[in-house]
Every structure is written in C-alpha cells, then in structure tokens.
Amino acid sequence: MKTYIVNLPQAQDRRESVLAQCARFGLEAEVYPAVYGKDLPDDELRRRVDAPALDILTKGEIGCTLSHLGIYRDMVEKDIPIACVLEDDAVFLADPRPVLDGLARRAAAGPEAYILTRNPGGDQYIDGGGAPVIGGHRFHPGWRAFGTYGYVVTQSAARNILALQTPVKFVCDWWKVFRTFGIIRLFLCRTEIVGVHPEMTAASYIEPDRRPGQGRRRKIYTLRRTPILRALGYYLRKLQYCRRIKRFPRESHSPNAS
Numbered sequence: 397m398k399t400y401i402v403n404l405p406q407a408q409d410r411r412e413s414v415l416a417q418c419a420r421f422g423l424e425a426e427v428y429p430a431v432y433g434k435d436l437p438d439d440e441l442r443r444r445v446d447a448p449a450l451d452i453l454t455k456g457e458i459g460c461t462l463s464h465l466g467i468y469r470d471m472v473e474k475d476i477p478i479a480c481v482l483e484d485d486a487v488f489l490a491d492p493r494p495v496l497d498g499l500a501r502r503a504a505a506g507p508e509a510y511i512l513t514r515n516p517g518g519d520q521y522i523d524g525g526g527a528p529v530i531g532g533h534r535f536h537p538g539w540r541a542f543g544t545y546g547y548v549v550t551q552s553a554a555r556n557i558l559a560l561q562t563p564v565k566f567v568c569d570w571w572k573v574f575r576t577f578g579i580i581r582l583f584l585c586r587t588e589i590v591g592v593h594p595e596m597t598a599a600s601y602i603e604p605d606r607r608p609g610q611g612r613r614r615k616i617y618t619l620r621r622t623p624i625l626r627a628l629g630y631y632l633r634k635l636q637y638c639r640r641i642k643r644f645p646r647e648s649h650s651p652n653a654s
Contacts, residue, residue, distance in 0.1 A: 397478060397479065397480055397496045397497075397499065397500045397548070398426070398471075398476050398478075398479040398480070399418065399423050399424065399425040399426065399479065399480045399481075399482065399496075400425070400426055400428045400467045400470075400479055400480070400481045400482065401414050401415070401418070401425050401426065401427045401428060401482050401483075401484060402428055402430050402460075402463045402464065402467070402481065402482070402483045402484060402544075403427050403428070403429070403430055403483075403484040404429075404430045404432055404484075405429055405430075406432075407484060410484035410485060410593075411427060411484055413484070413485075413593060414482055414483075414484045414485070414486050415427070417486065417487060417488050418482075420488070421488065421491060421492060421493055422493070423480075423492070423493075423496075425482070428463065428466065428467050428470070430459065430460070430463040431458075431459040431460075431462040431463045431466070432459050433454070433455035433456045433457070433458045433459025433460070433462070434455045434456065434459070436455060436458065436459065441455075441458065443563075444458075444462065444563055444564060445458055445563050445564045446563045446564060446565045446621075448617055448620075449563075449564060449565050449566070449617065451613070452610065452613055452614050452617050453564070453567060453614075454610075457567050457568075458564060460544070460567075460568055461561070461564050461566075461567055461568040462564065463568075464481065464544055464568040465557070465558060465561055465562075465564070465568070467479070467481055467554075468549070468554035468555070468557055468558045469554075469558060471549075471551050471554045472551060472554060472555050472558065475551070476551060477550065477551050478499060478500060478548060478549070478550045478551065479548065479549060479554075480492075480496055480546075480547070480548050481544065481546075481547055481548070481549060482545065482546055482590070483544060483545035483546070485545060485592050485593045486545045486546050486590050486591075486592060486593070487590070487591045487592060487593050488589065488590060488591075489588050489589060489590065489591045490533075490587055490588070490589050492512070492589055492590070493531075494531030494532050494533070495510075495512070495530055495531035495532075495533055495548075495585070495589060496531070496548070497531060498530035498531035499530055499531070499548050502530070505550075505552065506550060506552060506553075506581060507550060507552040507553035507555075507556050507579060507580045507581060508549070508550045508552075508553055508580065508581045508582075508583065509547060509548070509549045509550075509553050509571060509574070509580050509581070509582055509583070510530075510535060510547060510548040510549075510583045510584075510585065511538065511541045511543070511546075511547045511571065511582070511583070511584050511585065512546040512547055512548065512585050512588075512589035512590040513543045513545055513546045513547070513588065513589075513590045513591070513592075514543075514588040514591075514644055515541065515542040515543050516644070516645075518540070518541075518542050518643075519538070519540065519541045519542065519584055519643070519644050520538070520539040520540040520541075520641050520642065520643050520644075521536035521537060521538055521539055521584045521641075521642055521644070522536060522537040522538075522539055522637050522640050522641060522642075523536065523640045523641075523642045524640050527586075528583075533585050533586060533587045533589070534585070534586040534587075535583040535584065535585050535586070536583065536584050536586060537581075537582065537583060537584075538571065538575065538582030538583055538584040539572070539575075539582075539637070539641050540571070540572040541569075541571040541572065541582060541584055542569050542570075542571070543569050544568050544569040545590060545592055546589065546590025553579070553580045553581075556574075556579035556580060557574055557579060557580065559579075560574070560577060560579055565621055566618065566621075567614075570618075573618060573622070576622060576626055576627070576629075576630045577622070577623075577626055578626065584644070
C-alpha cells in the first residue's frame with residue numbers, strides 16, 4: 397500500500413523519526429512536502445479558503461488541511477486506489493502490516509476512511525454488527541473522530557473530500573462532518589495502531605495558533621455550512637443509535653519512541 401508522510405521541509409528531526417518508524421516495519425514511504433500555512437500570502441488564502449472559514453481556522457490548520465488535500469489530489473491524479481497517510485509525529489504502537497495488507501486486499505471502490513489513531517474521550521463508534529475484522533483488528537463504524545496523524549483513505553473518499561474542501565471549509569480531521577455530509581464511510585480501529593511522539597506533539601506547528609472560543613465559533617460555522625437535510629439526518633441517526641454510540645476508553649498509549 398502506498399504510504400505518504402506529511403512533513404515540512406524544515407522539520408528534519410520529525411522526518412527522520414517517522415521514516416525510521418516506517419523502515420522498522422519495511423514500509424516504503426513517500427515524504428509529501430507540507431504547506432506551511434504561516435507563509436501563505438493573504439491573496440492565496442482568500443483564493444483557497446472559504447471566506448467565513450478564514451475567521452475560524454488558523455493558518456497552521458489551513459496549511460495542514462491543504463497538505464492532506466494535496467495528497468488526495470496526488471492519489472486521484474496517479475490513480476492510487478488506497479493509501480496510508482501519516483503525519484511526521486506518528487509512532488506505531490502495533491505492527492501496521494497486517495492491517496495495511498488487509499485493507500489493500502479489500503475492495504477500494506467505496507469512499508472509506510479507516511482511522512488508526514485514538515483521541516481519548518473524543519472518538520466515538522457505533523457498537524453492534526457491521527464491524528469487520530481486518531488484519532486481526534476490529535474496525536467499528538465511526539460516529540465521531542479527530543486526528544489525521546495515522547489513517548487509510550480510499551481514492552473515492554479522497555475525491556469526495558477534495559470536492560467538498562475546494563475551497564477549504566473545515567479542518568482536515570473533522571471526520572464527523574465528512575460522514576454527516578455522506579461523502580465517506582468512517583471506520584475506527586478497536587486497537588490503537590498509531591500514536592504520537594510525545595515530545596514532537598508538544599512542539600506542534602498548529603496548536604499555538606488556536607484561540608479561546610474558536611471551537612464554539614467553528615461549530616456554529618459548521619451548522620451553517622451543513623445542508624439542513626444532512627443535519628436532520630444526523631440528529632435522527634443519533635436518536636436511533638443513542639444507546640449504541642460508545643466512546644473508546646480514555647486510557648491511551650503514551651509511546652516512548654526511541
């Protein structure tokens with residue numbers, strides 16, 4: 397399976413760390429040059445980002461989102477059916493090869509995203525049937541998830557997200573929104589396959605730019621941008637699944653990467 401690594405050219409230590417992770421498991425990864433949002437001129441921001449979103453998203457978030465969209469565009473242009481995407485602070489907590497091999501063998505015609513990470517207390521899944529076992533790990537239908545530092549995406553999902561995100565409207569890891577819009581099918585791995593390097597995450601290129609109250613404004617913006625029928629369908633499904641929507645345990649691995 398094709399593996400992309402999102403990395404800023406100046407972040408050499410991060411690049412070397414994640415490449416070492418991939419080499420450990422024999423994964424041939426391609427480093428994709430990330431977009432440094434803080435360097436984007438105002439005219440380019442206005443051209444590539446939905447005008448109201450400029451007041452909601454930080455430049456770091458915009459750069460990160462454009463980086464992932466660039467990978468999706470590369471998948472479409474090169475006709476890559478399915479790919480694994482890693483950010484440069486990713487750390488493997490389990491051998492990824494059985495899962496990646498299993499996903500590569502599945503039909504990749506559908507718009508699917510498989511999240512290999514865990515956001516403690518934030519990621520939610522729908523309990524019950526319809527949870528396939530892939531590479532020895534169970535994947536539940538996802539209700540809500542955050543994070544883009546380790547996931548697998550099919551070309552049709554990449555194409556759909558590209559269409560929605562041109563121009564950029566949402567952060568790249570708002571999987572709940574993409575699922576609500578009906579453009580992807582979301583799956584969350586029961587096992588946390590990918591974690592984050594604790595020291596590198598602490599030195600995030602995105603987090604320092606976030607402002608108080610930004611989350612509330614983002615939710616209001618998202619509601620306004622979501623078609624009313626899609627929003628209604630979301631709340632009806634939430635009512636239907638209310639007893640089956642579960643959170644993953646808050647305990648999460650804190651990898652001590654070497």
